[in-house]
Amino acid sequence: MKLLAPSILSADFSILGQQIKEVEEAGADIIHLDIMDGRYVPNITFGPPVVESIRKITDLPFDAHLMIVEPEKYITDFIKAGVNMISFHMDATIHAHRVVDMIKSNDVKAGVVLNPATPVKTLEEIIHYIDYVLIMSVNPGFGGQKFIPQTAEKVKKLKLLMEKANRTDILIEIDGGVNQDNINYLSMLGVNIFVAGNAVFKGNIKENVVNLKRGMLGCLS
Template identity: 50%
Template sequence: MKKILLAPSLLSADFSDLAGAVKKIENNGGSIVHIDVMDGAFVPQITYGQPVIKSIRKLTDLPFDVHLMVEKPELMVDSFAESGSDWITFHYESTVHIDRLINKIHSLGKKCGISIVPSTPVSVLSEILPQVDLVLVMSVNPGFGGQSLIPYCLEKVKELEKIRSEKDLNFMISIDGGVNEKNISNVASSGVDIIVSGSAFFNDKLKWEL
């Protein structure tokens, strides 16, 4: 069985102790730090931005996947690259000129991810899958932690894995939202490469043995 990477989400960490949260990720099987950036427009809440990412960058050598849940991400990628992002993941639904933005992120020396919300079908990504490094399948409606996984989103993961295999593509597949100790086995068997976990990880309810 292939190794599946764990990417704990700082969205569910104690914001008053992000240093402790990063250390917990390092000490409990985390391979990637998932950082949810919310602007209060694309999603209801506002989280943190470039200065916070820059301040925690020095705390770890783990890669940062900065998940931009923002409108017009093309206006922000330069500053997020400068703040210490290793991956910059934006939403298909948040911008028009996707091809241009993918090229921009790569020109900054960063890996590029694209994310889709539960109501967006995999088919919309057909033209750009050869260009991206990561596809992030949202398995909850983005904006809040602690939600339940939407089961049909696992079918998207399986569809992406099939496309990747048939077309010999190299993008990684990540899933984000509602993964816990009860469903992690089903999630792991769907074809994912990366599992994002927030509430379950930071509440010590996820036993990472994959």
Template identity: 50%
Template structure:
């Protein structure tokens, strides 16, 4: 089953809970939480208190994407705030295996993200430890960017790696996904689709989510 994960980076923060409730009623499965620190990526979003404000107010699976330096320092804060999965960038982790074990110690799922320019072989030693891999299909830091076409082949290669290893690891793709390319992304092997502006910046969220389902 393909899951849809709206990114709250594109939500209206003056009515955040209302937006979250809208996507939940529309039938999405995940809520994608993009955390940016202005150092690892050239933008700042929000911290754990914003996520904590939603705790107990939604039944969506909370997928926290830490686009930050020194993520180990903040993992517990986001788990306490309600994260069901912590996703760290391999480029930001000096000791990635240690970080993976730290996340697991809190009893939540673990994922690793690769930027567009990061090769798949960086996963060779850690793939069996992961619940999910997130492939960025834009350079992280800003919403509303265009999908990098070479990502499709990268998804296919990752899917083959996972299948040949007999692993149960999900593939999430984030960046520039819309109704015109989501079918291509899913066909390549992705089963979790992050969409921000393509969902939240529409006049009818319910109709947009249904359109995504039909496209998939």
């Protein structure tokens, strides 16, 4: 499974609805939502009301990446707003298993996030309960950052952990600096979901989506 998830953090919010329709018509598979609270990361984005409003625009799955402290306080609101996937940072909550249970009990896919400096081994006790892992290939908080090459090694380590835990069904998502230059390499490593912001929304959106999808599917000619 190879899926492209444009991050609306890089979209033009004055025409957000139009740009969401553009990426959908171009062939995007998921809409990625970067939710920031100004505490876990030094930036503030948007909350459930914005998610609820754009839910009316598209039927594409919504993937909410919660970069917020105590995510358990807001999960219900985001689920009501219409998200289909929720990932959170384990160091942002005291009871990670409880948060996973909250998400999955509402028929929403649950994921956990690895920051660039977070070792893959931190997933050992929770890998049996989650649906996907989001590997951050930049430090979270802002769009437009450059890909940190060393994070690609995490994909390899994560796949080994998944095999050891007999959880090869877990999806691997990557977010940060994904573009046409590295998406094919990341795909060959085993990434399933590719979050792209500037690489989608800067320039011709349709051409960007088509080229990124060609790259992730191995069609480079």
